[in-house]
Amino acid sequence: MKIELASNYGFCFGVKRAINIAQKYTNSATMGPLIHNQDEINRLKNDFNVGLYSNLNDVKENDTVIIRTHGIPKNDLKNLKAMNTKVINATCPFVTTPQNIVKDMSKDGYSILIFGDKEHPEVKGVQSYASDLDDVHIVLGIEDLENINFKHKKIACVAQTTKKKETYLEIVNHLILRNKEVRVFNTICDATFENQDAARDISIKADIMIVIGGKNSSNTKQLHSICLENCHDSYLIENEDDIDSSWFKNKEFCGITAGASTPDWVIQKVVDKIKNFK
Amino acid sequence: MKIELASNYGFCFGVKRAINIAQKYTNSATMGPLIHNQDEINRLKNDFNVGLYSNLNDVKENDTVIIRTHGIPKNDLKNLKAMNTKVINATCPFVTTPQNIVKDMSKDGYSILIFGDKEHPEVKGVQSYASDLDDVHIVLGIEDLENINFKHKKIACVAQTTKKKETYLEIVNHLILRNKEVRVFNTICDATFENQDAARDISIKADIMIVIGGKNSSNTKQLHSICLENCHDSYLIENEDDIDSSWFKNKEFCGITAGASTPDWVIQKVVDKIKNFK
Numbered sequence: 001m002k003i004e005l006a007s008n009y010g011f012c013f014g015v016k017r018a019i020n021i022a023q024k025y026t027n028s029a030t031m032g033p034l035i036h037n038q039d040e041i042n043r044l045k046n047d048f049n050v051g052l053y054s055n056l057n058d059v060k061e062n063d064t065v066i067i068r069t070h071g072i073p074k075n076d077l078k079n080l081k082a083m084n085t086k087v088i089n090a091t092c093p094f095v096t097t098p099q100n101i102v103k104d105m106s107k108d109g110y111s112i113l114i115f116g117d118k119e120h121p122e123v124k125g126v127q128s129y130a131s132d133l134d135d136v137h138i139v140l141g142i143e144d145l146e147n148i149n150f151k152h153k154k155i156a157c158v159a160q161t162t163k164k165k166e167t168y169l170e171i172v173n174h175l176i177l178r179n180k181e182v183r184v185f186n187t188i189c190d191a192t193f194e195n196q197d198a199a200r201d202i203s204i205k206a207d208i209m210i211v212i213g214g215k216n217s218s219n220t221k222q223l224h225s226i227c228l229e230n231c232h233d234s235y236l237i238e239n240e241d242d243i244d245s246s247w248f249k250n251k252e253f254c255g256i257t258a259g260a261s262t263p264d265w266v267i268q269k270v271v272d273k274i275k276n277f278k
Numbered sequence: 279m280k281i282e283l284a285s286n287y288g289f290c291f292g293v294k295r296a297i298n299i300a301q302k303y304t305n306s307a308t309m310g311p312l313i314h315n316q317d318e319i320n321r322l323k324n325d326f327n328v329g330l331y332s333n334l335n336d337v338k339e340n341d342t343v344i345i346r347t348h349g350i351p352k353n354d355l356k357n358l359k360a361m362n363t364k365v366i367n368a369t370c371p372f373v374t375t376p377q378n379i380v381k382d383m384s385k386d387g388y389s390i391l392i393f394g395d396k397e398h399p400e401v402k403g404v405q406s407y408a409s410d411l412d413d414v415h416i417v418l419g420i421e422d423l424e425n426i427n428f429k430h431k432k433i434a435c436v437a438q439t440t441k442k443k444e445t446y447l448e449i450v451n452h453l454i455l456r457n458k459e460v461r462v463f464n465t466i467c468d469a470t471f472e473n474q475d476a477a478r479d480i481s482i483k484a485d486i487m488i489v490i491g492g493k494n495s496s497n498t499k500q501l502h503s504i505c506l507e508n509c510h511d512s513y514l515i516e517n518e519d520d521i522d523s524s525w526f527k528n529k530e531f532c533g534i535t536a537g538a539s540t541p542d543w544v545i546q547k548v549v550d551k552i553k554n555f556k
Contacts, residue, residue, distance in 0.1 A: 165455060172454065172462075173447045182462045184454050 002253045003274055004206075006198040010267060012191035012260035014092025014161075018069040021090045022050045028064035029053050031080065032121055034090065035069050035261040036217035039239055043263075059085060069261075071095045071125035094189040095122055098158040099129045101185050105156035106130035110183065113150075113175065114138045115168050116160030120218055123160055141167055142174045153180040161189045162219030162260065164196065164226070191260060192219055196226055199257045203227040206255030208247060209234035212270055213259025220259030227257070239266050240273040248277040280531045281552055282484075286476040288545060290469035290538035292370025292439075296347040299368045300328045306342035307331050309358065310399055312368065313347050313539040314495035317517055321541075337363060347539075349373045349403035372467040373400055376436040377407045379463050383434035384408035388461065391428075391453065392416045393446050394438030398496055401438055419445055420452045431458040439467040440497030440538065442474065442504070469538060470497055474504055477535045481505040484533030486525060487512035490548055491537025498537030505535070517544050518551040526555040 015035050022034055022044050029051035033041055044050040050066070053059055056076055064086045067077065071091040080087055091099075102112055112130050116123040118138045130136040135151045155175055159168045165188055176182045203209045209227040213220025215238060227234035233251070237243060248254065254274055258267050293313050300312055300322050307329035311319055322328040328344070331337055334354055342364045345355065349369040358365050369377075380390055390408050394401040396416045408414040413429045433453055437446045443466055454460045481487050487505040491498025493516060505512035511529070515521060526532065532552060536545050 169451045169454065173451065176447065176450065176462050176464055177443060180464060182464070184450075184460045184462060186454055186458060186460070 001248065001251055001277065003271060004202060004253070004255055005267075005271075006195070006202045006255065006257040008191075008194040008198040009256070010258040010260070010262050010264060012189065014069050014094055014189075015261050018090040018092065019044070021088060022066055023048050025050070025064050025066060025088055028066055028088070030066045030068055030090075031056075031072055031076070032068040032070070034066065036214035036220075036259070037261040037263065037266070038214065039266050040261070040263045056080065059083060061085070064088060066090050068121065069095070070120070070122035071099060072121070073125050073128035075128065092161070094161050094187070095125070098126045098161070098185065098187040101156065101158050101187070102126055102136070103129040103131070105183065106132055106135070109152060110154045110156040111150035111152045112136040113155055113157045113171070114160070115140070115157065115163055115171055117218060120160060122218075126158065126160075139171060142170050145171065145174055150179070154183070155179055155181070156183040156185065158185045158187045160218060161187060162192050162222060163188055164222050165193060192222075195219070195223060195257065195260065199223045199226045200230065202255040202257065203230040203234065206231050206253045207233065208251045208253070209255045209257070210243075210270065210274070211236045211257055211259070212239070212267055213262045214238060217259045217261050220262070223257055223259060227255075231255070237270070240269045243270065243273055245277055248274070279526065279529055279555065281549060282480060282531070282533055283545075283549075284473070284476040284480045284533065284535040286469075286472040287534070288536040288538070288540050288542060290467065292347050292372055292467070293539050296368040296370065297322070299366060300344055301326050303328070303342050303344060303366055306344055306366070308344045308346055308368075309334075309350055309354070310346040310348070312344065314492035314498075314537070315539040315541065315544070316492065317544050318539070318541045334358065337361060339363070342366060344368050346399065347373070348398070348400035349377060350399070351403050351406035353406065370439070372439050372465070373403070376404045376439070376463065376465040379434065379436050379465070380404055380414070381407040381409070383461065384410055384413070387430060388432045388434040389428035389430045390414040391433055391435045391449070392438070393418070393435065393441055393449055395496060398438060400496075404436065404438075417449060420448050423449065423452055428457070432461070433457055433459070434461040434463065436463045436465045438496060439465060440470050440500060441466055442500050443471060470500075473497070473501060473535065473538065477501045477504045478508065480533040480535065481508040481512065484509050484531045485511065486529045486531070487533045487535070488521075488548065488552070489514045489535055489537070490517070490545055491540045492516060495537045495539050498540070501535055501537060505533075509533070515548070518547045521548065521551055523555055526552070
């Protein structure tokens with residue numbers, strides 16, 4: 001069986017940067033999981049004693065607190081800074097961009113549309129920067145637009161950095177035909193685009209696709225969805241323990257891709273295990 | 279043979295308004311053809327002595343000059359106002375909007391994209407309002423985007439008021455994926471949308487379509503193109519003299535639509551003539 005990695009996969013700029021920051025601050029703690037990969041979070045805990053807070057109330061005086069890659073809501077950051085703590089901001093710069101756009105556009109009298117998951121920490125953070133919180137609307141597709149009442153006929157749109165570009169276009173097209181002005185900010189990050197395009201290319205050729213990443217990672221789920229469009233046997237796994245040897249029976253070409261939070265050492269273990277299946 | 283008019287057709291708000299203005303100013307002249315319909319221009323000349331200038335140099339002192347529905351370039355308007363003439367502005371307010379958008383966006387450091395015909399007077403007028411004339415790009419489709427070098431990564435888009443919405447979306451989608459910010463102004467006018475939608479609906483049912491309008495009228499040409507997609511026997515005519523009786527042989531359902539510059543009296547003459555074909 002041929003095994004091939006997608007031409008683009010794995011760690012993006014923001015994740016690499018956040019891990020480098022975390023490794024510099026031993027004995028610190030992150031506010032929420034730094035990235036969406038439990039194996040890497042365990043490694044940071046074991047090798048650098050970087051802990052994890054899931055709630056602001058858990059933070060103690062003199063703590064060094066690292067803001068996660070996805071960012072946190074504006075008021076949480078404000079409260080954290082007001083405490084006697086050292087705050088290190090590892091928010092991905094590509095996430096800071098939509099935060100600032102929402103802040104500026106909301107102030108300038110635009111209704112805000114965010115294409116993303118309501119429950120995703122990145123989206124919760126971005127949303128919190130609007131000055132008019134009642135006029136921020138979060139959607140996953142055009143079907144969610146029906147019941148929205150925008151306060152203005154001028155709409156500013158941002159997307160969660162890891163979303164699928166085709167769906168973003170569907171949403172903004174729907175808005176353009178129905179409003180005077182739609183200001184579209186392309187906040188889907190290039191790494192996401194590149195990983196998506198490469199996943200599409202390899203999944204067309206493969207008869208089995210392995211997508212490695214956290215089960216709660218947005219961009220990993222997008223990759224899995226793209227692979228499924230082209231390759232029926234596409235599996236989403238967190239690490240080599242999730243692999244089932246029966247998947248590979250009679251397969252000739254195994255394609256592999258990985259989400260932006262998946263470290264190379266996890267990918268390597270998966271590849272090594274698959275090599276054993278003939 | 280059944281004869282049916284599209285549920286929306288003919289004169290738009292801007293054309294009605296311009297004709298009302300012209301009828302008020304007898305013994306005046308328009309700067310360029312007031313609307314794209316020779317029959318109506320002849321009527322204004324015969325009944326109200328509204329003449330036609332095709333060049334600024336023809337204008338004489340004390341003339342009353344009416345600005346055409348499509349607007350004129352900024353400097354022409356400035357020069358006209360500087361002359362000893364009375365200037366009456368019949369530019370459609372829906373054309374003034376993209377003129378102002380281009381003026382503001384160009385000043386704010388956006389590259390400008392106009393979806394329209396380079397040679398159309400409306401587009402020439404809109405284009406002239408940019409402060410940086412080298413960074414205004416006029417396209418008819420995505421194939422024209424390839425060789426454009428925008429000076430900025432922020433692009434403001436406007437459309438000629440009578441263009442097809444589907445093509446506008448194709449163009450802006452192409453730009454959204456390749457630029458940081460695309461500010462999309464929906465300047466295609468509602469009347470155009472409505473006439474286009476109604477032409478689509480009726481041309482699906484008809485086995486012959488008659489589209490009445492000026493041969494140099496942009497919105498009439500769009501209607502003709504939409505009808506051709508659904509009904510092979512779609513004919514563009516200026517008035518009843520262009521009708522060929524052989525078109526109607528063995529036809530059962532004749533649909534009729536008309537461009538935004540086509541007066542009702544021209545449409546009525548066409549309907550009356552077609553009624554004679556069994």
